[in-house]
Amino acid sequence: MNHVTIRSLAAAGLLAGAIAAPTLAAAQSLDKGVYEVGFITEKTGPLAAAGISYWHGAELALEEINSASLLGDGIALELVEKESGSDAARAVQALTQFAADRDIKVATCCILSPVAGALKPVAKSMGIPLIIYGATRPGLPELPYVSSVVALPGPAEVKMTQTLADTLKPKKVTYFVNADNDAFQARFKAAQKVMEDNGIETGEVISILANDTDFTGPATQAMATNPDLIMVWTTQTPAVGIVSALRQRGYEGDISSSDVISPVAVFEKAGQAIEGVPFPILFSPSLSKDPRAQAFIDAYNKKYGQQPDTYSAQGYTVMYYLAQALGTLSGNPSREEIAEALAAVKEIKDNIYGGLPMIDGQATVENSLIVNWSGDGTLVPWEAK
Amino acid sequence: MQLFFEQLVNGWALGSLYALFGIGFGLVFATLGILNAAHGAYASWAAIIGYYAVTSLGLPLPLALLAGVLGGGAIAIIVDQVAFQPLRAVGAGMLGALITSIAFWIILDSLAGFATKQQSLAFPPSSYPYNMVDFGVIRVPAMQIITIITLILVTTGMWILIARTRVGAAMRAVGWNATAAGLGGVNARMVILLTAFLAGATSGLAGVLGGIATNNVSYTLGEALLLKGFAAVVVGGYDDVRGTAIAGICLGIIEVFVAQYISTSFRDGFTYILLLTFLVARPRGLFGSISVQRA
Numbered sequence: 001m002n003h004v005t006i007r008s009l010a011a012a013g014l015l016a017g018a019i020a021a022p023t024l025a026a027a028q029s030l031d032k033g034v035y036e037v038g039f040i041t042e043k044t045g046p047l048a049a050a051g052i053s054y055w056h057g058a059e060l061a062l063e064e065i066n067s068a069s070l071l072g073d074g075i076a077l078e079l080v081e082k083e084s085g086s087d088a089a090r091a092v093q094a095l096t097q098f099a100a101d102r103d104i105k106v107a108t109c110c111i112l113s114p115v116a117g118a119l120k121p122v123a124k125s126m127g128i129p130l131i132i133y134g135a136t137r138p139g140l141p142e143l144p145y146v147s148s149v150v151a152l153p154g155p156a157e158v159k160m161t162q163t164l165a166d167t168l169k170p171k172k173v174t175y176f177v178n179a180d181n182d183a184f185q186a187r188f189k190a191a192q193k194v195m196e197d198n199g200i201e202t203g204e205v206i207s208i209l210a211n212d213t214d215f216t217g218p219a220t221q222a223m224a225t226n227p228d229l230i231m232v233w234t235t236q237t238p239a240v241g242i243v244s245a246l247r248q249r250g251y252e253g254d255i256s257s258s259d260v261i262s263p264v265a266v267f268e269k270a271g272q273a274i275e276g277v278p279f280p281i282l283f284s285p286s287l288s289k290d291p292r293a294q295a296f297i298d299a300y301n302k303k304y305g306q307q308p309d310t311y312s313a314q315g316y317t318v319m320y321y322l323a324q325a326l327g328t329l330s331g332n333p334s335r336e337e338i339a340e341a342l343a344a345v346k347e348i349k350d351n352i353y354g355g356l357p358m359i360d361g362q363a364t365v366e367n368s369l370i371v372n373w374s375g376d377g378t379l380v381p382w383e384a385k
Numbered sequence: 386m387q388l389f390f391e392q393l394v395n396g397w398a399l400g401s402l403y404a405l406f407g408i409g410f411g412l413v414f415a416t417l418g419i420l421n422a423a424h425g426a427y428a429s430w431a432a433i434i435g436y437y438a439v440t441s442l443g444l445p446l447p448l449a450l451l452a453g454v455l456g457g458g459a460i461a462i463i464v465d466q467v468a469f470q471p472l473r474a475v476g477a478g479m480l481g482a483l484i485t486s487i488a489f490w491i492i493l494d495s496l497a498g499f500a501t502k503q504q505s506l507a508f509p510p511s512s513y514p515y516n517m518v519d520f521g522v523i524r525v526p527a528m529q530i531i532t533i534i535t536l537i538l539v540t541t542g543m544w545i546l547i548a549r550t551r552v553g554a555a556m557r558a559v560g561w562n563a564t565a566a567g568l569g570g571v572n573a574r575m576v577i578l579l580t581a582f583l584a585g586a587t588s589g590l591a592g593v594l595g596g597i598a599t600n601n602v603s604y605t606l607g608e609a610l611l612l613k614g615f616a617a618v619v620v621g622g623y624d625d626v627r628g629t630a631i632a633g634i635c636l637g638i639i640e641v642f643v644a645q646y647i648s649t650s651f652r653d654g655f656t657y658i659l660l661l662t663f664l665v666a667r668p669r670g671l672f673g674s675i676s677v678q679r680a
Contacts, residue, residue: 046605048503179649207649213599213609216526217395217641218649224388237505237601244507244600248526250517269507270600 029330032074037062037322038082038098038128040109040119045085046210046237047111049265050311054111054133055081056304057315064299065323077319080104086111088118095119099126106131106338108318111311113137113183120146129339133318134311137183141361144336144343149317149363151356154190156280156368157258161194161231163370164278167384168254170195170228174203176218176242177233180210187258188233203227208242210235219245229254236260244273254385263309267373278372278382282353282365283313286378293352313352317363320350391523392645393638398529400617400637401536402598404630405591406610407617408543409461409584415624416560416580418479422486423464424588424614425607426493431457431589432596432606433500439512446513450593457589458582464489465581473577497604507600532594539587540630547626556580560624588614613640616660621670628672 039058042051058079066076080101082094091109098104099122107123108131110116116135123130124145132140132148141148164170173195177188192202203225206218219242222230230246232239232255239260246255257279260266267274285297285307296316300308308316325341326333333341348356348363357364371379410424435453438444444452468485514527547553558566559576567573591610596602617636621628636656643652663670 044498044503046505048498049505052503209649211605211609213595213601213606214399216398216529216598217392217644220388220391220395221645224391240505240507241600248510248515248517250524265504269505271510273510 030071030075030326031332032072033332034076034078035071035105035326036078036080036101036103037319038095038101038104038107039079040091040094040098040107041081041083042086042111042134044083045087047086047235049263050111050134050236051086053263053309053311054315056300057308057312057317058108058133058319059315060296060300060303060312061316061319063303065319070323071326077323084109084115086115088112088115091115092118092122095122095128095130096126099123099128104128105333105335106322106342108133108322110135113140113181116140127339128335129342131318131322131342133314135183136187138186143361144339147321147342147358147361149321149348149356150314151282151353151363151365153187153259153280156282156365157187158190158194159368160256160278160280160370161191162198164229164254164256165195165198165200168229170200170254172201172203172225172227173229173231174222174225174227175205175231175233176222176238177205177207178210178235178238179207181235184233184235188231191231191233208234208238210238212238213241215241215245216249218242219249219251222246223249223251227253229256231255232257234260236263236266240266240270240274243277244270247273259310261373262371262379263311264307264377267377272375274373275375276372276385278370280368281310281371281379282368283308283310284369284371284379285309287369287371287381288352290352290354292350293354296352317348317351317356321345321348321358324349387523388645391525392641394523394525394529394533396638396641397634398532398598398637399641400634401532402591402595402633403610403613403617403636404536404621404633405532405539405594406588406614407621407629407633408539408626409587409591410614411618411621411623411626411629412543412580412587413584414618416556417465417469417577418560419469419482419486420479421584422483422611423468423489423493424486424584425609425611426490426497426604427457427461427585427588427607428592428595428610429497429604429607430460430493430500431585431592432602433497433506434589435593436506436508436596436602439508449512450590453593454586454589457592458586460493461581461585461588462578464493464585465577470577494604494608497607501603504603505605506602508597508602513597526598528594528598532598535590535594536630536634539590540626543583543587543626552576552579613656616656619660619668619670620663622672623670625670625672628670632671 041055062077084091098107106129110132111134113135116132130146136153175188178184232242239257255277257277259279259281261274262281328341345358353365370382372382374380413419413421431453434456435449438449438452468489472481516527517524518527555571555576558571559573563573617629617633621632640652643655
């Protein structure tokens with residue numbers, strides 16, 4: 001493998017000036033070579049469907065960055081993967097191994113917030129920059145070593161909840177929430193507060209566990225409260241199971257969920273059961289009109305033969321965020337210098353969201369959509385029945 | 386009261402899955418003396434086979450069930466012959482078999498992950514009875530009724546087989562002492578193969594029905610059944626399928642009622658407490674005979 005080698009700064013600068021893409025405005029003069037990025041994957045385990053999407057997104061972005069020589073001629077990024085299976089202990093082990101390998105300049109990880117929370121002190125203590133690609137618990141980023149390209153779902157979910165309160169005018173709402181996931185606990189509490197601020201009664205809060213598979217009992221419990229709306233604030237597999245169980249038991253009232261039901265694989269699995277269930281989303285291949293997003297969608301379709309989802313969009317964003325930071329550096333930067341460069345990014349310029357400010361290491365998206373799956377398997381803007 | 390009865394049926398159906406799974410688990414332990422950690426993988430694989438029988442081959446549910454059951458039985462025979470027979474031949478003890486079964490559990494689960502592309506799949510609703518059956522006071526999903534009836538039929542059939550037939554007598558004889566049974570004219574090898582098949586098949590039945598009922602066909606399916614099935618066997622008694630059936634149903638009902646009337650947080654805790662109580666206070670279980678050897 002051709003790792004970073006010392007080259008003439010002047011020659012690299014000249015090359016970079018001639019080749020650098022417009023999106024990387026800063027004149028960069030990195031040493032030529034391969035810069036390795038440790039990617040802690042989750043392609044197995046309970047979140048494998050999402051984990052594969054994150055990986056595909058990152059892989060595509062890396063190919064684009066390398067083939068367009070965005071970092072300069074002779075400079076390439078390379079992904080080195082270690083699988084965690086969404087297990088915190090395995091993820092920590094992977095990050096520790098990355099930290100021990102001096103060729104790994106930066107690491108990226110984590111769908112689950114508890115896993116990201118476990119990695120955060122390791123990244124800080126071992127001095128390896130960590131970019132979070134999926135976890136959504138507020139407060140995870142801590143500059144300069146830990147940053148996140150995932151916009152917090154909170155604002156979009158609060159917006160959706162207010163919209164549901166205004167349009168559906170429910171009198172009573174029953175909630176499902178993961179008892180073993182503090183991020184979803186926070187998301188549920190934010191939604192419950194919006195509802196209660198609008199004078200809407202809480203029917204019941206039904207706790208489930210991430211590994212649960214049978215939801216007939218909880219569905220019966222929820223329906224017995226006679227709610228006008230059931231909000232499902234859980235991870236993906238329980239969310240699909242709960243909505244399916246409710247529909248199978250004949251519940252015809254309104255149900256809402258979160259972006260965990262946004263992947264195509266979820267619709268293919270659940271089909272009609274999740275049709276019409278609103279959820280907020282930051283990126284949708286069928287609704288995003290931004291030309292940059294369209295380019296991403298086309299390239300993804302071409303490479304993988306399927307539409308990207310919100311997770312592949314986040315994996316894609318990681319690599320452009322990193323490329324932007326690296327583009328401001330010269331020579332053979334240390335991990336500390338890369339961390340500082342990542343911390344200095346105030347907006348990810350090359351993004352598919354129509355704007356992606358970074359506030360204290362945390363990506364922020366202002367434009368969210370409320371969508372639902374239609375019968376033909378496309379995402380459409382949600383409208384009250 | 387409507388909620389109470391609906392949850393009672395939910396628990397009964399859930400417990401029926403635990404019991405179906407536990408029957409095979411207990412059968413292997415009582416007859417072959419193996420605490421088989423790979424037993425959950427049979428359920429996962431049966432569900433996967435059933436799923437692909439429906440979605441890829443377009444088979445109707447009864448044939449998909451049959452495919453899953455036969456598949457579960459076949460895998461159990463293969464595992465027995467590859468993993469346990471050599472240990473039996475050298476007289477290795479229960480610990481060796483347990484360690485080997487853990488290795489096969491990992492292997493089969495990993496392969497199941499590849500077979501499902503690491504995803505949780507679900508039977509298409511059009512492939513099984515999706516409707517609710519109206520009993521006046523309560524409405525019950527048709528699949529729950531099928532699961533409950535299946536357990537009753539399997540338990541009855543298995544009890545008759547073990548307690549009232551020559552084959553069952555041979556199985557009990559092998560479970561007591563395979564060498565003595567062989568000297569008495571029993572073909573121990575055939576009995577072992579039959580026992581392994583029956584165990585895999587009942588586990589497979591639980592896997593396919595569970596996969597349909599929970600919308601979850603994945604390598605994690607069997608893992609979810611393993612502990613509860615084990616608990617059903619311990620509480621019910623290793624060598625009596627009636628005990629396993631009753632204990633499984635009770636576990637399901639307790640689980641659902643604890644979640645409904647106390648808290649989800651305590652749900653699994655009650656199962657563990659029940660398990661520990663029986664292990665300490667009545668290790669032979671509700672119906673088990675005193676003479677059964679314990680781990």
